Amino acid sequence: MIQLIAEPFHGAFSQTLAAMHRLRHRVFKQRLDWSVHSSGEMETDEFDALGPVYLVQTSVEGLVQGSVRLLPTTGPTMIRDTFSVLLGKCPAPSDPHVWESSRFAVDLPSDAPKAAHGLARATYELFAGMIEFGLSRQLTSIVTVTDVRMERILRRAGWPLRRIASPCEIGNTLAVAGHLEITLNALDRIRAAGGLAGPVLWTPVLSHAA
Numbered sequence: 001m002i003q004l005i006a007e008p009f010h011g012a013f014s015q016t017l018a019a020m021h022r023l024r025h026r027v028f029k030q031r032l033d034w035s036v037h038s039s040g041e042m043e044t045d046e047f048d049a050l051g052p053v054y055l056v057q058t059s060v061e062g063l064v065q066g067s068v069r070l071l072p073t074t075g076p077t078m079i080r081d082t083f084s085v086l087l088g089k090c091p092a093p094s095d096p097h098v099w100e101s102s103r104f105a106v107d108l109p110s111d112a113p114k115a116a117h118g119l120a121r122a123t124y125e126l127f128a129g130m131i132e133f134g135l136s137r138q139l140t141s142i143v144t145v146t147d148v149r150m151e152r153i154l155r156r157a158g159w160p161l162r163r164i165a166s167p168c169e170i171g172n173t174l175a176v177a178g179h180l181e182i183t184l185n186a187l188d189r190i191r192a193a194g195g196l197a198g199p200v201l202w203t204p205v206l207s208h209a210a
Helices: 014-031 046-050 121-136 148-157 184-194
Strands: 002-005 053-058 064-072 098-106 141-147 168-170 173-181
Touching (some): 002 014, 014 053, 014 098, 046 064, 064 121, 098 121, 121 141, 121 148, 121 184, 141 148, 148 173, 148 184
Parallel strands (some): 098 141
Antiparallel strands (some): 053 064, 064 098, 141 173, 168 173
């Protein structure tokens, strides 16, 4: 299941988000050795203070296994404000129909269920959740900065990245920026490859007093 946690619900899901930040610490600080800020074994940055939407993948037992952060490109974004070198000579996306994804992370046990092309089912669930979110907001694409390893995973999954410019070395990573299409066809491909029978997103609803 994918929990969609928008800003009004950050407080209500504080424990889930804390587990997400611990997962990001394990993936980005410990496993990948990226130059990220961690405190108390939780990874955060300035973009977490901008009221993003988080998609959080949880196991049947409720354990946080993956997540991704989403922000509109009409405000501050990593691609514009941190990794502009990856744009080449192209302008940074700034369009209400284009959002940015960042901090995509999955941390799974070795026996986690697999789907097509040897990719974890949880990875396909997160991809599907991103597309479902995009369709619900009438987005045309999601722009992202990733490494070439993840670019290959996206291609294998059937959701190829459309590069903005050539990859560049950033720290110990060969990074690339690009667009991911938000279409029903893309969602169908991801669902078929991941063995997903239907929608994966679960969104809380604000309750109103009578």
